[in-house]
Structure formats: structure tokens, C-alpha cells
Amino acid sequence: MLDSRLPLALDGGGLVWPEKGTIAVFGPSADLDLEGFPKDRIQIIHDFYPAFAVWSARDVSVAVVSEGRYAAAVVCLPRAKMEARAMIAEACAFSDGPVVIDGQKTDGIEGIFKAMKARVSVHGPVTKAHGKLFWIDAPAADNFADWAAGPELTEGGFWTAPGVFSADGVDIASALLADALPEKLGKHVCDLGAGWGFLSAHVLTRAGVEAVHLVEAGHVALECARRNVTDPRAQFHWADGTDWTPEHRVDTIVMTPPFHVGRASEPQIGQAFVASAARLLTPQGHLWMVANRHLPYEAELKTRFISVEEIGGDARFKLFHASRPLRNRR
Numbered sequence: 001m002l003d004s005r006l007p008l009a010l011d012g013g014g015l016v017w018p019e020k021g022t023i024a025v026f027g028p029s030a031d032l033d034l035e036g037f038p039k040d041r042i043q044i045i046h047d048f049y050p051a052f053a054v055w056s057a058r059d060v061s062v063a064v065v066s067e068g069r070y071a072a073a074v075v076c077l078p079r080a081k082m083e084a085r086a087m088i089a090e091a092c093a094f095s096d097g098p099v100v101i102d103g104q105k106t107d108g109i110e111g112i113f114k115a116m117k118a119r120v121s122v123h124g125p126v127t128k129a130h131g132k133l134f135w136i137d138a139p140a141a142d143n144f145a146d147w148a149a150g151p152e153l154t155e156g157g158f159w160t161a162p163g164v165f166s167a168d169g170v171d172i173a174s175a176l177l178a179d180a181l182p183e184k185l186g187k188h189v190c191d192l193g194a195g196w197g198f199l200s201a202h203v204l205t206r207a208g209v210e211a212v213h214l215v216e217a218g219h220v221a222l223e224c225a226r227r228n229v230t231d232p233r234a235q236f237h238w239a240d241g242t243d244w245t246p247e248h249r250v251d252t253i254v255m256t257p258p259f260h261v262g263r264a265s266e267p268q269i270g271q272a273f274v275a276s277a278a279r280l281l282t283p284q285g286h287l288w289m290v291a292n293r294h295l296p297y298e299a300e301l302k303t304r305f306i307s308v309e310e311i312g313g314d315a316r317f318k319l320f321h322a323s324r325p326l327r328n329r330r
């Protein structure tokens with residue numbers, strides 16, 4: 001973890017924070033210990049709403065994207081390689097001082113270390129706790145400019161970006177769900193964990209739909225969704241799907257719930273989405289959902305809905321239709 005490696009770099013390892021100016025910290029986990037940072041001079045940059053909200057509640061400056069120049073930058077390596085490269089390019093483009101890169105082996109820090117060492121001189125590394133931390137001096141503007149990446153059009157004609165779910169095109173499971181949706185979906189629909197908007201685009205092909213709420217925690221994913229779903233009935237919410245609350249309950253929820261927190265497969269997040277769906281639906285509302293077959297959602301569905309049916313799927317994915325939410329209190 002960054003908090004175990006950073007002290008070694010600062011205490012005799014050769015890393016020194018600039019005396020003045022703000023230090024940008026890209027993508028830190030919400031429980032990062034800020035020991036070692038000049039806390040009044042850091043800005044956390046986070047695109048994922050739940051982490052952004054936790055950081056906002058701590059006594060530090062938080063932003064979704066870089067805001068102006070920084071005296072130094074720290075990149076906490078994300079799992080997706082292209083997203084990691086894009087984050088490093090952004091940190092290098094906005095920092096006038098050292099750029100520190102920290103990450104776990106399982107998140108590809110060794111490959112990034114080698115790739116950066118081939119281009120610029122690198123200090124450190126500090127190797128500890130299954131990861132590495134290293135840094136470079138003030139980067140030249142174009143050192144890593146070719147790693148920068150933003151939303152791009154995929155072959156299927158959708159905008160996606162590195163690091164967003166199913167960035168290469170339509171997710172197979174979501175396509176199964178889209179094909180299984182009924183003709184009538186009601187007036188108000190919510191796409192919980194909307195990603196770059198595939199399911200919402202599909203929902204908007206249905207007659208009678210007056211509003212679709214796209215609730216998504218990833219800011220970049222939601223920006224992609226804004227480009228993909230230009231229908232005026234779409235409403236975009238950068239929010240945590242497990243506690244987002246609309247003005248009125250909705251008639252239908254469609255979702256391919258998230259099943260990972262970091263690298264680990266975590267059924268709890270999908271189960272929290274099921275509970276949220278029950279909370280958000282009208283008493284006659286319907287949930288349509290797809291999930292990996294091995295994930296245990298049945299018990300949660302049965303706790304939250306009177307009627308639960310598996311309506312098909314394939315060897316890898318199962319489709320559910322649940323109705324009549326039980327815990328319909330806010």
C-alpha cells in the first residue's frame with residue numbers, strides 16, 4: 001500500500017516534497033493514511049463517486065479532474081492498463097515537480113515501472129508489501145503525452161474510455177438482458193450502474209418511457225453515457241447507486257450490477273444494488289437484472305421482493321425478473 005511505501009521514500013529514500021504548492025493525489029483508496037503528506041497542500045483527484053464522497057468528508061481538497069498546475073503529483077495505479085497510462089499522462093501534464101507512481105504487483109506496477117524507465121530516469125524504487133513506489137523528476141510536457149486517452153468511439157459506434165466497464169464494446173451479459181426486456185417498461189425507468197449507457201439506450205427504444213435515470217459512480221463512464229444517450233428523456237446522476245434517491249419512485253429498474261471492488265469479486269456490492277432497487281421501485285415496480293451465474297443473488301432477491309423468477313440466461317449468466325418489492329420504505 002502507498003502508506004507503507006511512501007514513508008520509506010521520504011525518510012532517507014531521496015523523495016522530497018516541494019516546499020510550496022499543491023500536491024495532486026490521483027485515485028487513492030478511501031482509507032489511505034495521509035501520514036507523510038503535507039495535508040493542507042494536497043488535492044485528491046477521484047472519479048469514483050463513493051470514494052469522492054468519503055474524501056470530501058475528510059478535511060482535504062477533492063476534485064474530479066486536475067484543476068490547474070501542481071507542485072508534485074502522486075498516481076495510485078488503477079487496475080486497467082490503459083487507464084493507468086492515461087492517469088500518468090495527466091499527472092505528468094499537470095505537474096511542475098516530481099511525479100510519484102505507486103501500485104501493487106497485481107495491478108501491473110512492474111510493467112509500468114519498466115515502460116517508464118525506458119523513457120526517463122526513475123528514482124527508487126521502494127519495493128514492499130507486494131508493490132512498488134518510484135518517482136520521476138519534473139516531467140517534460142511531452143514525456144508521456146502519447147499515453148493520454150479520453151473517450152473514443154468503439155467499433156459498435158459507442159463512446160467508451162479506458163477503465164470504464166466493457167470499454168471495448170457491448171457487454172455480453174447486458175446484451176442478454178436487453179434482449180429479454182419486455183415491450184412495456186412503464187414511464188419512469190432507472191438504469192442502476194449505467195456504465196456508458198448501453199442498457200439506457202435500449203430502454204429508450206420502448207414506447208411510453210418518459211424518463212430514464214442513469215445512475216453511475218464513474219464520472220468518465222457517465223461522460224461517455226452523455227455522448228451515447230442524447231435523448232432528452234435521459235437524466236444523468238453521478239452518484240452511489242446504493243444510496244441515490246430520486247424525487248419519485250420508479251416503475252422499472254434495469255441493471256447489470258457491479259461485482260468487483262478493486263480486484264476482488266464482491267457479491268455484497270451487487271446485493272446492495274438489489275436492496276437499493278427494492279427501495280427505489282413503486283410497490284408495483286419491476287426489476288430486470290442479469291448476473292454471473294456463480295454470484296449468490298437469489299437470497300437477497302427473495303428477501304427484498306415477493307416475486308422472483310429466473311427468466312433464462314446461458315451457462316455463464318442468469319437473468320432475473322423480480323417484482324412487488326417488500327421493503328418499500330425510504
Ligand SMILES: C[S@@+](CC[C@H](N)C(=O)[O-])C[C@H]1O[C@@H](n2cnc3c(N)ncnc32)[C@H](O)[C@@H]1O
Pocket residue numbers: 050165166171174192193194195196197198199215216217218221239240241242255256257258259
Ligand atoms: C457491470 S457494470 C454495468 C454497466 C452497464 N450497465 C452495462 O451494462 O454496460 C456496473 C457499473 O456499475 C458502476 N458502479 C460500481 N459501483 C457503483 C455504485 N456504488 N454506484 C453506482 N454505480 C456503480 C460501475 O462503474 C459500472 O459502470
